[in-house]
Amino acid sequence: MNKVYSKIESINGSVITVRADGVTYGELAEVETSFGSSLAEVNRINGNLVSLQVFAGGRGVSTGDKIRFLGHEMRVSFSDNLLGRIFNGSGEPRDNGPALKDNLVEIGGPSVNPSKRITARKMIRTGIPMIDVFNTLVVSQKLPIFSISGEPYNQLLARIAMQAEVDVIVLGGMGLKYDDYLFFRSTLENGGALSHTVMFIHTASDPTVECLMIPDMSLAVAEQFALQDKNVLVLLTDMTNFADSLKEIAITQEQVPSNRGYPGDLYSQLAARYEKAVDFDGAGSVTILAVTTMPGDDVTHPVPDNTGYITEGQFYLKGGRIEPFGSLSRLKQNVNGKTRNDHRAVMDGMIRLYSAYKDTLEKKSMGFMMSEWDTKLLKYGELFEKEMMDLSVNIPLEGALDKGWNILSACFKGEETGLKSELIEQYWQTH
Incomplete structure (x- = not known):
């Protein structure tokens, strides 16, 4: 039986600190308050002093509330029942459908052993000439869409979700306006693509920690589908919101800031997600297309700058179009010689x-x-x-x-x- 702790040492915003032993980084805990219970995740350990990020925020939490560690990291249910469903960053249904609790798989695991991968060699058709002809998207590729705010990047992702020739679409939204969430939902529903899509959505009003869960949940589910011999396209928007959530939590924990206040491990945090792109030897594949907005149209901003070192090219969205100059798919030569001779x-x-x-x-x-x-x-x-x-x-x-x-x-x-x-x-x- 998991031990229950009934003394919280400190409360700093949505971060609480408790003295506990035998706890691991990333482990989940349940915080019982007078208003109900909330999940929390261990995000810092210093000896027996353990810091947890409370999903629902620190409001209503008191120093006498009980904390019960669950003995496992965040998990998500996996089955074909996920298809057509919409969940939040805690894995709870957003679509008023039943909660899924069977076949739970842990999120945020390591990337696939290189010996199990095969070289990217198959094209993903999208029906968009600036992608298919000039910067072909390749199975198991990881590509960002660099854009400034106000560009139609979510409309572009929705089109790709409806038209891409893949088996499963996994859409992860981070910090979305509620209108954007409704746009994705109605567009995919009306276009008939929702039946082979799984959506994990974090809106701007949801807890910050749930934003960090979205890419890991999306990629964990995508990996499981890929192991079932399915080609999966993961669409993420917006990775700058993900990075801003990392920064917000790092500031709360009084970590020493790096460039523009972002945590020093920003590169590693981004790479841990992008490196989940894989083409399995003898199974399916995971391809990642992720929007990265550039504040002030500045490609040297830490988020796009670090992203560029990890990914295999980029699409630049400017003036409502994919720009041919600056956009690059480094793997296109693996496939565009096998399409048509011209x-x-x-x-x-x-x-x-x-x-x-x-x-x-x-x-x-x-x-x-x-x-x-x-x-x-x-x-x-x-x-x-x-x-x-x-x-x-x-x-x-x-x-x-x-x-x-x-x-x-x-x-x-x-x-x-x-x-x-x-x-x-x-x-x-x-x-």
Whole structure:
């Protein structure tokens, strides 16, 4: 039977301290107050002095309340019954459905042994040309979406959730506005994707500690589905809110701050989550796509800066579009040579010409005279932005490649594109 402690040494916001022995880091405890009971998690141990983060906050907790340690870390129920369900950061239902208590698995475990992994080699189709054609998402990849506040990153994630060719979607929301939560719920429900989706949602009004649980719960469930030979796509938004929750708790515990007040182990905390991306040898896979908002559009901010060292590229969302410059999928070469024989050529050729279009725009703004070539580039750039970059464009990879050839042939002669003559002979579209 677990020992009960009835003396709390100190209460500092949502962090309480008690003297206890035989307790482990991350262990759960139950705090019994006059208002009911609440879960708490051990997040600091100094000898026999144990600090716990109370999920419901410190309000209503008194020094005479009882604390019972449960002997295990946070756990989440796993079964196919999760599909179509929505939970909060404590694993409790948000959708008024029944609570799930069977087959509990611990969250936050170590990443998968490299000997059990295989090289990323399969494409995840999304129907978004700026991803499928130019920065292909690969099974078991870990990619952030760098964005400033106000960009439609949640709308982009919802589209990917509805269109990505995977078996299971796990959506983890951290610090979401309630409107954003309702948007995800209604969009996936109306789009028919909720039946193969599991949602773990922390809203801005929920306890801070629950925000920290969201990625671990999402990834623990995703790993279990992957072991059942399913390809799982984990969508997380927003990892900056996750990092801010780490900072808030570190400040409460009076830890020595690092860059801009974030804890010194920020890199390790982020890496522990991103490194859960895996393609199992003989089973399924976990792929991670996570929004990271950049305060002040500053990519040197500690959260995107540390993220960039961990992940395999990034998508930049700017002006409501995925920017071709700065966006990078480092694993795209593993798959885009196996799709269609013109994929790499179209990808390279169109971006090269778009770069020339940007130079021409600058010349035009400075009042330079436009040549015939400049006029062609201006027409090309407008078509490219409208028919390829716009996030409302929704076509499969082959259709996007055909559209690319259509744009090129509408603006240039075949020899002006720099593409191989055999590809031009095969795919060039006459106008």
